[in-house]
Amino acid sequence: MTTVDTADLHSLHDLLSSGRPERSGLLTDPPVAEYLSHLTTLQLPSLESEPTTLASSAAQLTNALTTLCYTSYPTFLSLHSTTSTLSSSLTSLSSSLDSLLSTLPSLESSAKNFAQETRKIQQDRRKASLVLEHHDKLYDSLSLPLLLDSCVRNHNYNEALLLANHASTLAKRFPNNPLVQSVRDECDSRMQAMLGQLLGVLHEQAKLPALFRAITFLRKMEVLDEDELALAFLAGRSIYLATALKATETEKKGTDEGSDKAKESYSRYLKRYIDVWREGVYDVITQFTTIFIERAPSTSSEPPSRLSALLTTFATHHLDLLLSALQDTLPQIPDPTLLTSLLTQLTYCANSFARVNMDFRALISPIFVDAVRQALSRELDVALETWMNYFGTHDEHQKQKDVTRKPSQFLITQSSAHSPPVPTPSQLESQLSAAANVPPQILVSYPPLAHLTNDLLTALNGLRLLAPVELQDDILLLLDDVIARAGAVLLDYTKEKAWISNRQVAEEEDREVSIAGASCTTYFKVFVPFMRRALTEGVYGTSSKEMDASERLSKVLADWESLSI
Known part of the structure; x- marks a missing residue:
């Protein structure tokens, strides 16, 4: 037995653990250590009775444990079953965890593949969610072309411009977005339709407010x-004016050329043409002046002189159209009354245009002068042709040998045939102081001469309504020419004596020659001076003595004076 040095023992713990090292671990437990400390505090009697106390406590515990096992055996059985089940479950769980751990790599790979496959779907869903979130804004943007089209159709141009500007702003903010660019393109096409509508207003019948409104919106569009x-x-107003002027041509349709109805229809056409031209051109001039010169925008870089030059070109062009219409139509209106009415209308028209610095009275005067000259020339030619028909010829140079009618049959009235009247010196003297528009009474005795007098006086009476001063010399030459040609026909008829036949007696022949001679005398001494006075004094109020006869008339007068009948 091993001897223990008591001097080296410091406590019961050391005593119990000496020689038995395996007990050191048990003795270090807190309950054991606490109990050992308790033993060291007991008295000897208590210490001696401690084994009995411990045995009694052990017996009590054994009895209590036995009782517990008897009374709680179902619990222990259940606990045992549960423990077995738990052990089995833990074993199964361990195997499942091992299987799970083995499948985790494939699961991770599948999850990655799924994430990649669903990435596009997620993007689409995010886009759809974004579209849904901004649905109202997108709807407003996509509705811009439809709203713009509705505004253009209803002529709400101000709202249309605002919508177009909004579309342009969106296109600038999102230059790479095809949807926004397509919306802008559709809006641009609607704006082209609006541009066409506004330009169409310039081609229609419209007053200043409508035209000014159209030009204002065209300026805001900034396309021109x-x-x-x-x-x-x-250009637009010219097209409209040309259409309106074209419509006036219906006034001159459906009539025969040369008839009285044709003259009236041409006159109505020209009056209507002048009215339409006056209203149209005057309106354009005042509208252009108001819109582009007086109320030009402050941002305009065009000088007023250039815009005025455009207006001058327009006015000059349409004035040329008016003058061309006058030159083409006035010759178809020989009636001086109608010409006078047209001249009065044009004079008032020119006076109104003088207020806009476009007085064209000096340009219409030569046209009317030519029209009067042509009309009078035609009437004089008709009168001469009627005179020649009495002698059976259409040309004063044509020989009249085939004219067999005797002077007594057409040159003089039956009541005056036996004593052909000739003017006396006193009658010739009184004729110089008589009224220039009253024909001498002696002309009644010679029907062809009276007819010629009436025809020429009718022409001169018409001339009195519109007698251009600058035409006096020309008209006198025309009248002298007609008188000379008519006198030449009468002289040729008298000289040829084609009516004389071999069976006529001398007395009858002398009577016919006397009638022809009296006709010539009356023609050259009465008719010629009277007609020249009717023109110079009756129409122009000048003396015929101051106007020399034309060379042709002087030659015919000389031929008559040399004729011995």
């Missing part, structure tokens, strides 16, 4: 500069 806009305005 001021010069091009002015040209578009003048």
Whole structure:
């Protein structure tokens, strides 16, 4: 037995653990250590009775344990079953975890593949969600072309411009977005339709407010500069005016040329043409002046002189159209009354245009002078032709040998045939102081001469309504020419004596020659001076003595004076 040095023992713990190292671990447990400390505090009697106390406590514990096992055996059985089940479950769980751990790599790979496969779907869903979130804004943007089209159709141009500007702003903000660009393109096409409508207003019947409104919106569209806009305005109004002038041509349709109805229809046409031209051109001039010169925008870079030059070109062109219409139509209106009415209308028209610095009275005067000259020339030619028909010829140079009618049959009235009247010196003297528009009574005795007098006086009476001063010399030459040609026909008839036959007696022949001679005398001494006075004094109020006869008339007068009948 091993001897223990008590001097080296410091406590019961050391005593119990000495020689038995395996007990060191048990003795270090807190309950054991606490109990050992308790033993060291006991008295000897208590210490001696401690084994009995421990045995009694052990017996009590054994009895209590036995009782517990008896009374709680179902619990222990259940606990045992549960423990077995738990052990089995833990074993199964361990195997399942091992299987799970083995499948985790494939699961991770599948999850990655799924994430890649669903990435596009997620993007589409995010886009759809974004579209749904901004649905109202997108709807407003996509509705711009439809709204713009509705505004253009209803002529709400101000709202249309606002919508177009909004579409342009969106296109600038999103230059790479095809949807926004397509919306802008559709809006641009609607704006082209609006441009066509506004330009169409310039081609229609419209007053200043409507035209000014159209030009204002065209300026806001900024598709034409001021010069091009002015040209578009003048071109549109020119087309409308040309259409209106074309419509006036219905006034001269459906009539025969040369008839009285034709003259009246040409006159109505020209009056209507002048009215339409006056209203149309005057309106365009005042409208252009108001829109482009007086109320030009402050941002306009076009000088007023250039715009005024455009207006001058327009006015000059349409004035040329008016003058051309006058030159073409006035010759178809020989009636002086109608010409006078047209001249009065044009004079008032020119006076109104003088207020806009476009007085064209000096341009219409030569046209009317030519018209009067042509009309009078035609009437004089008709009178001469009627005179020649009495002698059976259409040309004063034609020989009249085939004219067999005797002078007594057509040159003089039956009541005066036996004593052909000739003017006396006193009658010739009184004729010089008589009224220039009252024909001498002696002319009644010679029907062809009276007929010629009436025809020429009718022409001169018409001339009195519209007698251009600058035409006096020309008209006198025309009248002298007609008188000379008519006198030449009468002289040739008298000289040829084609009516004389071999069976006529001398007395009858002398009577016919006397009638022819009296006709010549009356023609050259009475008719010729009277007609020249009717023109110079009756129409122009000048003396015929101051007007020398034409060379042709002087020659015919000389031939008559040399004729011995």
